[in-house]
Amino acid sequence: LYEALKSRTILAAALDVTEVEPIPLDDPILTVDNLVIAPHIGSASVATRTKMAVMAAENLLAGLRGEPLPNCVNAEALAATIRERS
Known part of the structure; x- marks a missing residue:
């Protein structure tokens, strides 16, 4: 470049x-x-940041209920962590 x-x-x-x-x-x-x-601000719109917060909250609530995380981007790592803790 x-x-x-x-x-x-x-x-x-x-x-x-x-x-x-x-x-x-x-x-x-x-x-x-x-x-x-730019310092990682390409996604720094109000709409994008709001959606990111909603997705994080959805994951948190699902996790607290013991449900699959709807917005999990690293499901394999999550599954490995769950297996280790079981």
């Missing part, structure tokens, strides 16, 4: 996430003038 931005093969780019975080201050990507890096 750095080479493409530096040579203007890519005119500009915007990132919400970098491979290493925090990005090292000596990373050459920080020297190009055609890149914007």
Whole structure:
């Protein structure tokens, strides 16, 4: 990405996430003038944050009731944890 931005093969780019975080201050990507890096705020709309809160609450309530979590993104890890604790 750095080479493409530096040579203007890519005119500009915007990132919400970098491979290493925090990005090292000596990373050459920080020297190009055609890149914007946001600190993980790409999803920071009121609607998105509200939905995230609702999904978290749904998971919490389901877990307290002993039900499957409706919004679980790592079901395998959850199942392994439950097996370990049984």
